Amino acid sequence: MSQPLITDKIQQMVSNALKQAQQDGLLNLETEPDIVIERPNNSENGDFATNLPLQLARATRINPVKLAEILVERLHQSDELAKIESAPPGFINFYLRDSWIQKQVDTIRHAGSTFGDVNVGNSQSIMIEFVSVNPTGPVHVGHARGAVLGSTLANILSAAGYSVTKEYYINDAGNQMDAFYNSVHTRYLQLLGETREMPENSYEGEYIKEIAAEIIQSDGEAFASSSPTEDSILKIREIGLVAKDMMLQEISKDLIDIGVYFDNWFSESSLFQSQEYEEAIHLLRSQNYLSEREGALWFNSNIEGGEDEPEDRDSVVIRSSGEPTYFASDIAYHHNKFLKRNFGQVINIWGADHQGHVARMKSAVQALGINSDSLTILISQLVTLKRGNELVRASKRTGDFVTLRELVEDVGLDACRFFFLTRAASTHMDFDLELAKKESSDNPVYYVQYAHARISNIIKLASERGLNWTTGNLDLLNNPNEIHLIRTMLRLPELVDQSARVFEPHHLPHYAVELSTAFHSFYENCRVVSANEEDYEISLARLKLVQATQVVLQRCLQLMGMNAPESM
Secondary structure, X not given: OOOOOHHHXXXXXXXHHHHHHHHOOXXXXXXXXXXXXXXXXXXXXXXXXXXXXXXXXHXXXXXXXXXXXXXXXXXXXXXXXXXXXEEOOOEXXXXXXXXXXXXXXHHHHHHHHHOOOOOOOOXXXXXXXXXXXXXXXXXXXXXXXXXXXXXXXXXXXXXXXXEEEEEEEEOOOOHHHHHHHHHHHHHHHHHOOOXXXXXXXXXXXXXXXXXHHHHHHHHOOOOOOOOOOHHHHHHHHHHHHHHHHHHHXXXXXXXXXXXXXXXXXXXXXXXXXXXXXHHHHHHHHHOOOEEEEOOEEEEOOOOOOOOOOOOHHHHEEEOOOOOEOHHHHHHHHHHHHHHHOXXXXXEEEEEHHHHHHHHHHHHHHHHOOOOHHHEEEEEEOXXXXXXXXXXXXXXXXXXXOOEHHHHHHHHOHHHHHHHHHOOOOOOOEEEEHHHHHOOOOOOHHHHHHHHHHHHHXXXXXXXXXXXXXXXXXXXXXXXXXXXXXXXXHOHHHHHHHHHHHHOOXXXXXXXXXXXXXXXXXXXXHOOOOOOOHHHHHHHXXXXXXXXXXXXXXXXXXXXXXOOOOOOO
């Protein structure tokens, strides 16, 4: 159950004050402006603030300081707010009441695992398509970053009230799959003792041999053929489909090991089998978005040139050979997403190598009759692996890239997820393997999880001593460290709201560190379970606070897809 945001209440109060000022004849506005409530950088300027008077100064021709004073006079005090004041050069600052802050400890405790839920989405359907690695090889570190971003964003959007579908698009059509099938078949024949050269553009990694060996173990010589006849081509196709399924199972297992699950696995080849590809192409033809030249079929983009605009050669839909491009498949896939399955919003998380594909994909969606704003494409930038100052470059199993499986075996699920989330998707990141395994406060994963383990130990100790903190008096929580901790906890719903609106999951790990820092500071300065009888009442109140902190920290870790250990 979602909780109302205090920022929403303040926003409504400001809106009411603005209307009252207009009714009093003190200002005249044709339309009500957007009212933005933010947290000031300096806490001395309140818990929240708005710069609305500065925004309205030109339209109203009123000095912004004077306008702030007019609005403050019409802002009524509330149970939540201790003080509202105007401040130069035209701000209105809002200060929360300590008594209200104290009461929120029980609000958090009673909300439990739903604390942080907000209703931004109003049950709107939204699809997130991510990872979508070609089933020609294992998931590597670059893909893993997109996997963690996508699954965490899905958690955030679910908490924000959206109906979320997580989808993996299986690129199982085209030349890359043919090269994969040929590579597996050649290795298969080599392992059976035949002398065969690997074909051009083949996949050379050790994993190809492993797949071929597993097929021999399960199917023997069923896919062997003596000459390059139709029968041989059929054998290559048959072994290829077996190898593809094996590869998908490996990909799925690797993703599950990092806590990534999908609601749907959608096959590219199904678009051609179901005639949906032809339907999408026909729709574009009928709207004059396709033209023939040089023997090929081209998409006529309606987007004017820009830095992300692809070159013309990249906008071929059907090659002169009659073979559709991957752009054609993507058009049919988005036709399916929007017009067949009726998703109101679609988010694609793509790798850095797809940056040049963004503009034309949005243009194609627009050509299908869909508002291009309904499609958001997030680019997950490159990852550099390091051990201290040393670069980690290659994997024996693949021959060139480090696999997700190798990374998880090295540093574990929690470190993988946390570190991949610490930077915005659009920025390149360095992943320090040494730091990720460090058992000290230098490692933010250890620091955050240690806070939860410390909380668990406190609650265990209190339970062993028979303390019943449900009657704890929250009015006793007056220490600055206590109030600061509660204030920090109360930011989680705002963070979910913000992250869901702008599709940015990277704020979560930074918040988790801030919350852990606030808790560690509280712990060092405020004794929770005391043997002194005179401290009995404050112990009960602080135990409530500790339990509430556990609720918030657990929820934060859950949203990030991480574990909340009870001991370390």
